[in-house]
Amino acid sequence: MPSYDYDLLIIGSGPAGEGAALHAAKLDQRVCMIEEQHFVGGNCTHKGTIPSKALRQAVRRIIQFNTLPMFRDVDAPQIFGYPKVLKQAERVIRKQVKLRTEMLARNGVKVVTGVASFVDANTVDVAGESGIEEKISAKNVLIATGSRPYHPAHMDFNHPRVFCSDSILHLNNTPKTLIVYGAGVIGCEYASIFAGLGVHVDLINTRSSLLEFLDDEISDALGYHLRDMGVNVRHNEEEERLEVDDDGVTLFLASGKRLRGDAILFCNGRTGNTSDLNLEAIGLKANHRGQISVDESYRTEVENIYGAGDVIGWPALASAAYDQGRSAAAAMLGGEQVRFVNDVPTGIYTLPEISSIGKTESELTAARIPYEVGRAFFKNIARAQITGDEVGMLKLLFHVDTLEILGVHSFGAESSEIIHIGQAVMNQPAGNNSIEYFVNSTFNYPTMAEAYRVAALEGLERVGRLND
Numbered sequence: 001m002p003s004y005d006y007d008l009l010i011i012g013s014g015p016a017g018e019g020a021a022l023h024a025a026k027l028d029q030r031v032c033m034i035e036e037q038h039f040v041g042g043n044c045t046h047k048g049t050i051p052s053k054a055l056r057q058a059v060r061r062i063i064q065f066n067t068l069p070m071f072r073d074v075d076a077p078q079i080f081g082y083p084k085v086l087k088q089a090e091r092v093i094r095k096q097v098k099l100r101t102e103m104l105a106r107n108g109v110k111v112v113t114g115v116a117s118f119v120d121a122n123t124v125d126v127a128g129e130s131g132i133e134e135k136i137s138a139k140n141v142l143i144a145t146g147s148r149p150y151h152p153a154h155m156d157f158n159h160p161r162v163f164c165s166d167s168i169l170h171l172n173n174t175p176k177t178l179i180v181y182g183a184g185v186i187g188c189e190y191a192s193i194f195a196g197l198g199v200h201v202d203l204i205n206t207r208s209s210l211l212e213f214l215d216d217e218i219s220d221a222l223g224y225h226l227r228d229m230g231v232n233v234r235h236n237e238e239e240e241r242l243e244v245d246d247d248g249v250t251l252f253l254a255s256g257k258r259l260r261g262d263a264i265l266f267c268n269g270r271t272g273n274t275s276d277l278n279l280e281a282i283g284l285k286a287n288h289r290g291q292i293s294v295d296e297s298y299r300t301e302v303e304n305i306y307g308a309g310d311v312i313g314w315p316a317l318a319s320a321a322y323d324q325g326r327s328a329a330a331a332m333l334g335g336e337q338v339r340f341v342n343d344v345p346t347g348i349y350t351l352p353e354i355s356s357i358g359k360t361e362s363e364l365t366a367a368r369i370p371y372e373v374g375r376a377f378f379k380n381i382a383r384a385q386i387t388g389d390e391v392g393m394l395k396l397l398f399h400v401d402t403l404e405i406l407g408v409h410s411f412g413a414e415s416s417e418i419i420h421i422g423q424a425v426m427n428q429p430a431g432n433n434s435i436e437y438f439v440n441s442t443f444n445y446p447t448m449a450e451a452y453r454v455a456a457l458e459g460l461e462r463v464g465r466l467n468d
């Protein structure tokens with residue numbers, strides 16, 4: 001048996017790398033993690049999930065302060081600039097880094113700073129900032145290098161008015177007008193954040209509706225509320241060219257429109273981080289989006305090399321990445337905890353928040369499944385009236401005969417939390433997954449979760465099963 005420095009070498013310290021590291025370390029494996037940034041946590045902590053969610057929470061608080069009658073009685077509405085709000089995110093990032101650094105250290109995971117590239121299937125070269133190179137060997141390797149914003153070649157992202165979702169975290173002023181190009185999840189979340197700060201936002205969607213994977217009713221609601229916040233949403237548009245000058249940017253669209261803004265945030269797609277890895281040395285090839293392929297055990301075509309997180313493509317979520325990393329480590333060790341993550345809830349932190357699990361109405365209709373709908377509007381939920389979060393709805397889709405829950409879709413406050421109640425019931429074995437659970441269980445009152453009871457009662461009444 002050849003001897004290696006480590007049992008497992010992980011490239012990348014984001015959620016996928018962390019999930020794998022902790023699982024392997026708990027099973028007494030010798031684990032080394034290589035990270036090119038100075039701090040652990042991955043892009044998730046430094047550039048993606050955490051900063052955007054912290055920004056969004058700060059903006060939500062500002063909106064509450066400026067709109068709730070109780071605050072209006074004590075003070076005039078306040079204007080907060082983007083740089084001040086950004087400080088909130090920095091505070092959370094610091095806490096996350098501390099937590100994650102200590103957790104890895106406690107579990108004996110060795111963290112090495114530098115850029116990793118393959119020498120062969122068991123050896124990785126680590127290039128440190130000072131030019132010092134180190135070779136590290138391991139029995140198994142996990143590629144968990146994540147992704148970065150896609151930068152079209154013709155756009156100058158070094159220009160101080162041209163931003164991507166990474167560089168927007170360094171914007172040092174509050175623009176009056178902002179063009180957000182790309183209305184995927186990132187574009188919609190940042191449109192909410194900037195509109196919440198009073199910035200006039202043009203949101204350019206290359207598709208025909210917002211976040212097409214959502215239930216139509218929820219997508220429509222998002223469009224309505226974004227517009228209500230002052231976002232100018234334009235569908236079916238394609239960028240032709242961008243001109244930048246000292247006073248602003250002009251975006252020329254293929255439709256002939258010309259949009260003017262103080263700055264542009266381009267967020268249309270991401271690329272897997274594989275270009276530094278020297279994949280040729282191990283016979284692997286990334287696709288045109290920089291992603292690598294894995295099987296259901298997260299194994300690549302090379303027997304001892306695995307992949308997890310954004311670098312393997314869909315669903316490209318931090319939530320999934322933790323589980324994928326853990327499963328990859330379990331697979332290497334021949335354990336039973338291998339789970340191919342293919343059923344993930346959606347949690348979108350726009351204003352209002354959106355969350356869903358299971359099938360949409362369109363999918364059920366296309367599959368000719370007889371379903372019905374039960375809805376609860378947050379304006380009728382006591383907790384929402386108390387907190388002032390009356391915008392929103394919870395919608396249950398269920399089979400008319402079996403009452404099986406087929407989908408749960410929600411927008412409004414706490415949606416991404418309460419979705420997990422629906423998820424837990426939907427994951428029960430056949431027979432136990434029933435909308436009746438919500439009328440046969442007592443819910444805390446007043447809670448947002450009570451929306452399930454209200455929606456289930458409405459649904460049962462609609463199919464004449466209320467007194468079954």
Ligand SMILES: Cc1cc2nc3c(=O)[nH]c(=O)nc-3n(C[C@H](O)[C@H](O)[C@H](O)COP(=O)(O)OP(=O)(O)OC[C@H]3O[C@@H](n4cnc5c(N)ncnc54)[C@H](O)[C@@H]3O)c2cc1C
Nearest residue numbers: 012014015016036042043044048116146309310317318319
């Ligand atoms: C703006 C934004 C908001 C998001 N919001 C959410 C959300 O609300 N919920 C959600 O679930 N997901 C969200 N995501 C997605 C989420 O951030 C990613 O899915 C997640 O970060 C992927 O984790 P990962 O472990 O694959 O990689 P990453 O978090 O990308 O980390 C990979 C790490 O590998 C390092 N690395 C790369 N190459 C090398 C190399 N050669 N050598 C050494 N180190 C290397 C990188 O420096 C990085 O630290 C968001 C993403 C963005 C951009």
Ligand SMILES: NC(=O)c1ccc[n+]([C@@H]2O[C@H](COP(=O)([O-])OP(=O)(O)OC[C@H]3O[C@@H](n4cnc5c(N)ncnc54)[C@H](O)[C@@H]3O)[C@@H](O)[C@H]2O)c1
Nearest residue numbers: 150184185186187267268269270271289315316347348349
């Ligand atoms: N709350 C959340 O869960 C959350 C928040 C933000 C981001 N994210 C994740 O981040 C990922 C990226 O989000 P997004 O808003 O950029 O959009 P997206 O995945 O919707 O992509 C936008 C568009 O860019 C195209 N594209 C993607 N990669 C490309 C590439 N490398 N080259 C050229 N075109 C490309 C896509 O076909 C699509 O039309 C998503 O997969 C999402 O899951 C999640």
